[in-house]
Amino acid sequence: MRRSTADGWYVPVAIGADAVGMALPTAVAFSVDGAARPVHQAVVIAVVWVLVGLAARRYAPSTWDEGAPAGPVVRDWLVLLGALAVLRAVSGLGDPPAAVLAALCPSLAVTVLCRKAIHSRILAVRRHARGLRRVLVIGEAGVVDAVVGQLAERTDHGYVVVGACVLGEGDVLSGVPVSARLRVGTPTAVDEDAGHVAEAAEVLGADLVFVATDRHMCGDRLRRLSWALHDRGRRLMVLPGVVEVARRRVRITSAAGLTLLDISPPARRGLPALLKAVTDRAGSLVLLLVLAPLFALLAFAVRMTSPGPVLYRQTRVGRNGTPFPMWKFRTMVVDADRMKGDLAAANEHDGHMFKLRRDPRVTSAGRFLRRYSLDELPQLANVLLGHMSLVGPRPPLPEEVARYDQVEMRRLSVKPGLTGVWQVSGRSDLSWHETVSLDLRYVDNWSWAWDMAVMARTVRAVLDGRGAY
Secondary structure (H helix, E strand, O other), X not given: OOXXXXXXXXXXXXXXXXXXXXXXXXXXXXXXXXXXXXXXXXXXXXXXXHHHHHXXXXXXXXXXXXXXXXXXXXXXXXXXXXXXXXXXXXXXXXXXXXXXXXXXHHHHHHHHHHHHHHHHHHHHHHHOOOOOEEEEEEEEHHHHHHHHHHHHOOOOOOEEEEEEEEEOOOOOOOOOOEEEEEOOOOOOHHHHHXXXXXXXXXXXXXXXEEEEOOOOOOHHHHHHHHHHHHHOOOEEEEEOOOOOOOHXXXXXXXXXXXXXXXXXXXXXXXXXXXXXXXXXXXXXXXXXXXXXXXXXXXXXHHHHHOOOOOEEEEEXXXXXHOEEEEEEEOXXXXXXXXXXXXXXXXXXXXXXXXXXXXXXXXXXXXXXXXXXXXXXXXXXXXXXXXXXXXXXXXXXXXXXXXOOOHHHHHHHHOOOEEEOOOXXXXXXXXXXXXXHHHHHHHHHHOOHHHHHHHHHHHHHHHHHOOOOO
């Protein structure tokens, strides 16, 4: 089977970075501490660390699309500590546990940074359509189009569809070449699948096969197709039809020979929700105190450049459709709301939001505030009062919510955020469909670690200023 371009560099680089990232800081820490044979100990620890990663499949291609979260690294690090404790108990290797722990702490930080750097490089390669795994899709025509469209929307994955084997006679509208037509409803169809799919995969140079299950492709037929592909060295991935579910929420189990996907519900209560609430209140309070001088400076700029109040109060819709008053530094002229109807025809956004790149209502100071999102800072008071969260979907207007469909209403399942995935992914430059997709992905899959990552990315997005108008 042909190896994808990504396989050629990622695995050795990832293993090498893990080994060096663990060994070098550990050796330095041991040397400073005066430990015996610091280099030997560091090498042993690095080897054990790589073995832990291999056992946990951290270098497998299936992990490339998950980003570089710190959670798995911390879990592996704890396993490493346990493994070293066992080695020391068996052979007397190393220093007392406290010294080992102190030496390994900097290595944990270095390893996390190395993995994030490698993942950033992977994303950069994918954005230029390199290092991708070639995929052959099997399914009905409409399903093939849906898979192609879903993959085409984003570049944070490692797959490119090169062909399809279509069940039935439907038309494929996405432009993907149809390599074979698989018959449905006939006893001999199962026996013909292997030859058609194997030939198509060989001709297209496919690395793996995606199979979308339905009433025609399931049970014994899917089982026998998997035998045929595996016997020919081809990998098979089954698409269960579930979208936008983080891998950490999925657990594979079985019962009576059936393979089951156990999908845990989104975190709405318990310790994760408590941690988020504490972070919101404490973080907003600290930021309000630290940024107080900046608030005074911005308030002065607003007042001196345009007549009217410093703050603008607007009703927004929060969690479960509850309205609340939201505050911003005023960036428009006082009668801006009355002028909105006259500008409705010039709306440049394709969804329910109203956006103009050069809105004539925006003041001179307002353009600067909007570009760097400084007008949003008073919303820290909303976070402190519990109306909003530091991270969440964009807080919508009541007139926008009135036009929501059932899917869009799910954005209101959590508190809106001062920042969010939408804000750090392009803001107003995104289409309405992209905005909703990003928000729904967050609503269903949020975690405290993801919130921290979004807040870190917010600093870069604010300084960049793209999509802010």
